Amino acid sequence: MADVKTYLREWAMPHVLCPGCAHGIVMRGFLAAIDQLQLDQDKVAVVAGIGCSSRIVGYIDFCTLHGTHGRAPAFASGLKLARPDLHVMVITGDGDGLAIGGNHLIHAARRNIDITVMLLNNSIYGMTGGQAAPTTPEGAVASTTPAGNTEPNFDACKLMIGAGASFVARVLAANPIEMSKVIADGVRHPGFSFIEIISDCPEYYGRYNKVGGGADMLTWMARRDAGVAVPLSEKKFVEHVPSSAVPLGMTTGVLERDIRPVFTGVRRQEPL
Amino acid sequence: MSEARLVQGNEACARGALAAGCTFYGGYPITPSSEIAEHMVRLLPDAGGVFVQMEDEIASLAAVIGASLAGSKAMTATSGPGFSLMQEHIGFATMAEVPCVVVDVMRGGPSTGLPTSPSQGDVMQARWGTHGDHPAIVLAPSSVGEVFDLTVRAFNLAERFRTPVILIYDEVIGHTRESVRLPDQVEIIDRVRPAPDSVDFRPKAAGPNGVPPLPAFGDGHRFHVTGLSHDERGFPTDDGAVAGALLSRIHSKVADHEDEISAAETFMLDDAEVAFFAYGIVGRSAREAVLRVREAGIKAGLIRPTTLWPFPGRQVAVAAKQVDKVIVAEMNLGQLIGEVERAAAGQAEVVGHLRADGEPITPSELVGAVTAAGGGN
Ligand SMILES: Cc1ncc(C[n+]2csc(CCOP(=O)(O)OP(=O)(O)O)c2C)c(N)n1
Ligand code: SF4
Numbered sequence: 001m002a003d004v005k006t007y008l009r010e011w012a013m014p015h016v017l018c019p020g021c022a023h024g025i026v027m028r029g030f031l032a033a034i035d036q037l038q039l040d041q042d043k044v045a046v047v048a049g050i051g052c053s054s055r056i057v058g059y060i061d062f063c064t065l066h067g068t069h070g071r072a073p074a075f076a077s078g079l080k081l082a083r084p085d086l087h088v089m090v091i092t093g094d095g096d097g098l099a100i101g102g103n104h105l106i107h108a109a110r111r112n113i114d115i116t117v118m119l120l121n122n123s124i125y126g127m128t129g130g131q132a133a134p135t136t137p138e139g140a141v142a143s144t145t146p147a148g149n150t151e152p153n154f155d156a157c158k159l160m161i162g163a164g165a166s167f168v169a170r171v172l173a174a175n176p177i178e179m180s181k182v183i184a185d186g187v188r189h190p191g192f193s194f195i196e197i198i199s200d201c202p203e204y205y206g207r208y209n210k211v212g213g214g215a216d217m218l219t220w221m222a223r224r225d226a227g228v229a230v231p232l233s234e235k236k237f238v239e240h241v242p243s244s245a246v247p248l249g250m251t252t253g254v255l256e257r258d259i260r261p262v263f264t265g266v267r268r269q270e271p272l
Numbered sequence: 273m274s275e276a277r278l279v280q281g282n283e284a285c286a287r288g289a290l291a292a293g294c295t296f297y298g299g300y301p302i303t304p305s306s307e308i309a310e311h312m313v314r315l316l317p318d319a320g321g322v323f324v325q326m327e328d329e330i331a332s333l334a335a336v337i338g339a340s341l342a343g344s345k346a347m348t349a350t351s352g353p354g355f356s357l358m359q360e361h362i363g364f365a366t367m368a369e370v371p372c373v374v375v376d377v378m379r380g381g382p383s384t385g386l387p388t389s390p391s392q393g394d395v396m397q398a399r400w401g402t403h404g405d406h407p408a409i410v411l412a413p414s415s416v417g418e419v420f421d422l423t424v425r426a427f428n429l430a431e432r433f434r435t436p437v438i439l440i441y442d443e444v445i446g447h448t449r450e451s452v453r454l455p456d457q458v459e460i461i462d463r464v465r466p467a468p469d470s471v472d473f474r475p476k477a478a479g480p481n482g483v484p485p486l487p488a489f490g491d492g493h494r495f496h497v498t499g500l501s502h503d504e505r506g507f508p509t510d511d512g513a514v515a516g517a518l519l520s521r522i523h524s525k526v527a528d529h530e531d532e533i534s535a536a537e538t539f540m541l542d543d544a545e546v547a548f549f550a551y552g553i554v555g556r557s558a559r560e561a562v563l564r565v566r567e568a569g570i571k572a573g574l575i576r577p578t579t580l581w582p583f584p585g586r587q588v589a590v591a592a593k594q595v596d597k598v599i600v601a602e603m604n605l606g607q608l609i610g611e612v613e614r615a616a617a618g619q620a621e622v623v624g625h626l627r628a629d630g631e632p633i634t635p636s637e638l639v640g641a642v643t644a645a646g647g648g649n
């Protein structure tokens with residue numbers, strides 16, 4: 001890989017992420033994917049919402065749009081429709097992408113617009129101080145669920161497959177090599193690609209649930225990896241486990257890949 | 273000029289947008305604005321543009337902002353409930369300084385209100401709907417022809433000042449068909465872009481008029497856009513001095529050009545003793561009322577702003593020195609009347625003729641209002 005600094009805005013450092021936060025590993029993995037793809041740096045546009053995960057776009061040297069909470073897929077859709085020659089990507093969080101922005105995400109998936117969404121799932125709202133997210137497992141402690149979460153949580157990948165996303169994958173921050181490879185695959189995929197990246201939040205999730213610091217959380221994450229060795233049709237998603245702060249396993253890898261017509265808006269098909 | 277033909281207000285808006293160079297429309301259906309989208313989807317592709325129906329109004333304006341950053345002139349259109357949803361991104365476009373045009377065809381509110389009836393209940397929301405201190409440019413046409421002209425002007429102002437511009441008119445204007453000749457050519461202003469080879473490009477450093485040049489994504493300048501308070505490099509900061517300077521620049525770029533942006537038409541005001549202050553469809557009723565009461569010997573006149581914000585306070589102040597009375601007629605329970613009172617500063621008596629029942633204000637009603645107000649005495 002080229003020097004990672006090629007893709008960083010060093011002048012914008014230091015970054016806002018806490019020491020030990022896996023979002024930093026994801027940022028590095030994303031840049032490695034861009035490097036693998038050898039994309040023209042000027043033609044990459046990365047759009048984000050609001051959250052610790054979304055703050056990544058401030059530090060990477062592309063055209064970057066740090067929009068509003070949850071709306072990144074909508075900003076990105078306008079950008080892509082107006083400039084189809086750009087590689088448009090979205091970095092979002094689990095709160096950003098699945099709570100306030102859930103509607104934008106499912107419609108971008110349904111349209112099969114050619115953008116890549118990376119959703120950094122740390123099972124909590126990091127930026128605002130550790131409140132429960134739609135991904136917080138049942139039983140887990142957050143600042144708004146002091147006695148343990150009583151709501152069922154989303155499986156983001158199932159949601160995206162249901163919405164019609166033509167490329168869906170789950171990868172772990174604990175496995176950065178695989179992560180970069182899958183992100184690159186997603187960017188190459190013609191149509192909407194969705195990659196759930198299991199990240200963490202040692203500052204809040206780790207502390208509240210007593211699962212240790214950054215390194216402990218990565219180890220814990222790696223242990224949960226159930227891998228993907230079988231086609232989707234035969235795969236079992238992790239079953240709903242009530243009152244467990246720790247899901248027992250997670251299917252990772254590419255869960256859906258299909259070639260479908262790509263949405264380009266209502267426009268003239270041949271140039272004027 | 274093309275042949276005269278019957279054109280609906282909402283169609284004139286779509287045609288004005290095209291004439292101004294609009295190449296992107298993103299919207300969500302809502303009465304009484306939907307015809308704008310229905311014309312755009314037919315007109316845009318042949319003009320080389322793109323149309324998309326988004327999942328809601330929040331997404332519509334987000335897509336418009338994304339398209340504008342990609343270098344397109346972009347717009348959306350909506351009505352009441354949708355306008356409420358757009359407030360978040362009107363604020364974003366103001367802070368990030370992304371040119372775009374938002375059309376609000378006003379219907380009765382609050383909430384779902386009176387979907388098919390006219391109102392002027394959103395004029396304060398157009399000024400203050402999004403949170404925080406911010407400037408606003410809001411234009412208000414009174415006729416089908418003026419919808420066309422002011423849509424063009426909205427794009428030009430958005431591009432010139434790198435800011436969202438709101439075009440606001442009521443359901444009657446939107447759905448009225450009038451015989452108009454739409455111009456084939458209009459004056460077009462494009463955003464200033466930085467030189468392609470400019471080194472140390474700072475996306476938020478003020479250029480001429482306090483407005484920073486704006487490159488398109490993908491054209492070689494890699495830059496950051498955020499709704500957080502930011503420095504000249506466009507990078508977030510919570511440094512109070514920098515945040516304060518940004519806000520005051522965003523404010524001044526509009527305030528310093530108030531004379532250029534503000535516009536009000538006057539009618540028979542020179543010798544008037546009583547003046548109407550009315551905009552949109554009510555401006556036309558008031559014009560007719562002026563003619564009718566003059567036949568009865570009452571010296572009436574009209575101030576009809578076509579820019580609501582920045583408020584044309586100076587024109588009102590000048591008129592207030594001359595007339596005894598200003599009758600503010602608006603289809604709401606009193607929104608711009610407060611501004612008129614402030615500008616008149618006690619120089620003339622200000623009375624309201626206010627109506628918010630979904631019915632337009634008629635000329636006869638306004639004739640009655642003059643008589644009730646005791647003519648010019
Ligand atoms: C409209 C709106 N509502 C609420 C917020 C406050 N807020 C900022 S970030 C955030 C949650 C982000 O969580 P997530 O997307 O999971 O990102 P993380 O910080 O965990 O990476 C919230 C609720 C906001 N900025 N805007
Ligand atoms: S608060 Fe949590 S998610 Fe945010 S940077 Fe810190 S550790 Fe990471």
Ligand SMILES: [Mg+2]
Nearest residue numbers: 093094124126
């Ligand atoms: Mg989160």
